[in-house]
Amino acid sequence: MKLIRIIAMLLALTVAILTVASAYAGSVNPQSWALPSVLAMIFPAMLLLTVILTILNLFICRKAAIVGVASLLCCLSPALDVCPLNFSEPAADSEPLTLLTYNVMQLTDFTGTSVSDSPNPTLRLLASSEADIIALQECYDIASIAAGEANRPLLDSISRHYPYRSYGARGQSLLSRFPFDEIILSRPNADDFRVRAFRIYIGADTITLFDVHLQSIGLTPDDKQLYRDLTRGDTQGRGIKGEIREIRSDLISKLTAAFRARALQTAALTDMIAETGGKCIVCGDFNDVPGCYALRSLAATGLRDAWRKSALGPAITYHANRLYFRIDHILYSPQLITPLRTRRLTWPYSDHYPVEMTFTLDNPATTQD
Numbered sequence: 001m002k003l004i005r006i007i008a009m010l011l012a013l014t015v016a017i018l019t020v021a022s023a024y025a026g027s028v029n030p031q032s033w034a035l036p037s038v039l040a041m042i043f044p045a046m047l048l049l050t051v052i053l054t055i056l057n058l059f060i061c062r063k064a065a066i067v068g069v070a071s072l073l074c075c076l077s078p079a080l081d082v083c084p085l086n087f088s089e090p091a092a093d094s095e096p097l098t099l100l101t102y103n104v105m106q107l108t109d110f111t112g113t114s115v116s117d118s119p120n121p122t123l124r125l126l127a128s129s130e131a132d133i134i135a136l137q138e139c140y141d142i143a144s145i146a147a148g149e150a151n152r153p154l155l156d157s158i159s160r161h162y163p164y165r166s167y168g169a170r171g172q173s174l175l176s177r178f179p180f181d182e183i184i185l186s187r188p189n190a191d192d193f194r195v196r197a198f199r200i201y202i203g204a205d206t207i208t209l210f211d212v213h214l215q216s217i218g219l220t221p222d223d224k225q226l227y228r229d230l231t232r233g234d235t236q237g238r239g240i241k242g243e244i245r246e247i248r249s250d251l252i253s254k255l256t257a258a259f260r261a262r263a264l265q266t267a268a269l270t271d272m273i274a275e276t277g278g279k280c281i282v283c284g285d286f287n288d289v290p291g292c293y294a295l296r297s298l299a300a301t302g303l304r305d306a307w308r309k310s311a312l313g314p315a316i317t318y319h320a321n322r323l324y325f326r327i328d329h330i331l332y333s334p335q336l337i338t339p340l341r342t343r344r345l346t347w348p349y350s351d352h353y354p355v356e357m358t359f360t361l362d363n364p365a366t367t368q369d
Contacts, residue, residue: 005061012064015053016071019046023075026291030263034256041255041289041325044082044314047075081290082326083314084307089341094360096340097202100131101283101330103213103352104139106171107146110320110351119154120146121349126175127157131356133200134162134175135211137285141167172196172211172284183208185272192216193265195284197276205361207337208276212269212284214294215261223250224321262287266294270301279336279361285352286329298331306330306357310339317344320351330357338362 022043025036054068072079107122114121123146126134139145143155159165162175166182172194174180183197194213199206219227273280282303288294295305307315307329317328332339338360345354 005064008057008061008064009067012053012057012061012067015046015050016067019043019050019071020074022046023078023291026293026296028293030256030259030293034259037259037293038252038255040291040293043075043078043289043291047072047079047082078291081305081308084309084311086310086312089310090338092340092360093338093362096358096360097133098131098356098358099133099135099209099281099283099330100129100345100354100356101135101137101211101328102354103137103285103328103350105350105352106138106140107142109349111348114349117148117150119150121347123151123154123158125345125347125349125354127154127161129161132177133209135209135283136171136173136175137194137211137213138171139167139173140169140171142173166196166198168194168196170194170213172213174198174209174211176200178202180209183276186275187268187272192218192261193268195269195272197272199278202361205279207279207281207361210269210273210280210282210284212282212286214265214285214287215258216287217258218254219251219321223254227251227321227323258287259293262292262294263297266297270297273298273301273303280333281330281337282332283328283330283355283357285327287327289325289327290329295329295331302333302335303331304334306332306339306342306359307355309334309342310357311342315344315353317353317355318351319348319353328352328355330355332357332359336362 022039025040028036030037050068050071054065054072057065057068104122107120109121123142146155158175162177164176164179165174167173178200180198180200183199185195185197192215196211198209200209273282280303282298286294290305315326316324317326318324330342340358340360342355342357345356347354
């Protein structure tokens with residue numbers, strides 16, 4: 001029994017160290033050292049492992065359970081970023097507004113279940129949405145992408161509900177019930193960094209919206225197959241050394257390159273936000289997890305995470321290739337915008353899920369329909 005308690009204590013210490021390290025690993029600039037950003041990706045898994053292990057140690061080794069509780073307390077704030085506990089919704093002081101952000105994967109049916117000549121499932125969501133503003137990524141002119149008689153009623157419905165629309169050449173598109181102007185940004189977009197900014201006029205009030213799509217990992221189909229094989233425990237004759245070699249060369253190297261690129265992109269985005277000012281919402285596909293360096297950098301400017309403030313529990317927004325992460329985010333100016341509820345919609349027809357925030361404007365002017 002003593003040996004079991006010793007093993008339990010050693011395991012608890014190891015897990016506690018990894019949990020706390022992964023909780024704050026996103027504080028390290030990937031330009032200086034990228035490996036901590038990889039560690040930050042496993043924090044939700046380490047958090048869950050710590051909770052399970054702590055519960056088990058209540059019956060095996062109380063001192064090991066104390067270690068687990070201490071580690072959970074040390075990373076309480078990052079844990080709430082992953083799993084917020086907002087059980088109630090605050091009362092709205094003014095008319096609530098709703099923002100939807102969604103990477104639509106060029107309206108391709110990710111499930112592969114659509115029948116030829118049937119209405120596009122992503123258009124069905126957009127046409128039925130009650131959001132006031134929809135920020136889209138990987139979406140070009142939907143009328144040309146989703147041509148066909150089956151989609152005509154959906155396109156007409158979208159046009160009626162969202163009379164103000166703008167489709168970007170690089171996929172950042174906006175549908176709005178309210179008029180808006182695009183802000184011409186001082187830094188040009190690149191293939192791996194896509195951002196558009198808009199001033200949206202809601203009655204006599206104005207908010208600034210940034211629709212972003214940061215650097216993706218850039219995994220090839222072979223890389224994704226390797227990851228799927230590894231998560232299934234299928235080594236296909238490679239052996240442990242072969243697995244480690246492939247992980248280091250194919251996966252980790254691309255992850256670290258993407259982290260470094262997003263650090264530079266976030267610095268540019270931070271400058272853009274400072275230049276525009278005003279009531280600010282930043283949303284889109286960040287290709288990174290809660291607690292990452294990009295989100296921490298934006299938080300340092302005063303922006304806050306809508307999920308942390310107004311959601312309940314953990315979620316994933318990317319669900320392809322056995323890569324289950326929340327990488328779509330909504331950030332806001334807390335002095336100017338109050339989020340009431342943030343949730344993920346379960347609509348599986350893209351490799352991302354939509355994220356929706358209901359919010360109010362602080363000290364708003366009268367809104368218009």
